[in-house]
Amino acid sequence: MQDEKKLIVFPTTSSNQRSEYDRFADGHGGGQISFLMCCSRFIGLLIFILLPACETVIEIDPPEYDPELSIASNFTPDSIWSAIITRTVPVGSLSDTPSPLVSNASVSVYQGESLIDRLIYNSDRGEYVSSQGLKPRANIPYRMVVEAPGFRSVSATSMAPFPPDIADVAVMRLSNTPNVFGEIDYQVNFRLPNRPGLNYYSFFILVQYPEEGPTGLPYGPDYVYMDYDSRRWYCNFADVLNPVEVAVADDLGCAIGVLSDRIVDEPTLDFEIRFGLYEELTGSLQEGLLLVFLALSPEFVEYQASIEEQEDFDGFGQPANLYTNIEGGRGIFAGYSGAYRILDIPKFGDE
Secondary structure, eight states, X not given: OOGGGOOOOOOOOOOSOOOOOOOOOOOOOTTHHHHHHHTHHHHHHHHHHHHHHHTOOOOOOOOOOOOXXXXXEXXXXXXXOEEEEEEOOOTTOGGGSOOOBOOSOEEEEEETTEEEEEEEEETTTTEEEESSOOOOOTTOOEEEEEEOXXXXXXXXXXXXXXXXXXXXXXXXXXXXXXXXXXXXXEEEEEEEEOOXXXXXXXXEEXXXXXXBOTTSOBOOEEEOOEEOOXXXXXXXXXXXXXXXXXXXXXXXXXXXXXXXXXXXXXXXXXXXXEEEEEHHHHXXXXXXXXXXXXXXXXXXXXXXXXXXXXXXXXXXXXXXXXXXXXXXXXXXXXXXXXXXXXXXXXXXXXX
């Protein structure tokens, strides 16, 4: 697979509000009016005395801020090594700070104690890429080390799991009559072998609509909205890390499914994914559907879950910290691998 066709899981925003907060105000003002009327002279004197203190300006010197290096590298065997290296900036200073990109860093990739690649800066892409065109291999731990003048060295370790083995894929047309949304209902069935240990996965379905729709508006690749009607998978990364009983319903769904085999005892993981496609467009699809299934490292899942928690923050309490596995710095270094299947769309009358 070419680098520009690299399978990427895009961070998704959680559509479910996990909690709501009610604010109540209670006041007890009985007797205060009469007290102020009787003691108005005393109150006036007190205000006269304290007023100058309200105008006192106290200057506080903010603590010195030492910027840190940040790594952004989600690597996969489908693409050569790459990383974006930036520096952190203080809160409120981003608009006054030049580009946070660091272009003079030394970026090295190790397998065990052996140096296997050095990444060079590509100014056109704003990132570091493999100097030898090397790609990571699955199921091998790698360590990335980044050094730059004026910063302390940072490093991180992760591994891309073996790609998922998608088997017994079949697509069915569930109805010939459009639903209330003008869509024809379909279902794709497939299964995965249950591998030893704890494994994390995500999956989604892409549809390639024609370049121009019936109204003249442009179309293109898009996610299929999948019905969330199974307790085998979730719509949020955070729910996979902290499994909870989530109600399923016909009116719930998402574009990206996430799961683990934490409590699966069967030899295979079986899936029945339902979705809808607009009837007037199904006849124009040239390449069918693309089922993409990704095997994720724990670091990848932790980072995506922390993004969801930050996006769900409603302003009350302590905001969630963004997960990082970078020693001495910030960011993420995480592996994943992917597999895909092209699905033919059954037409009316197909058996």
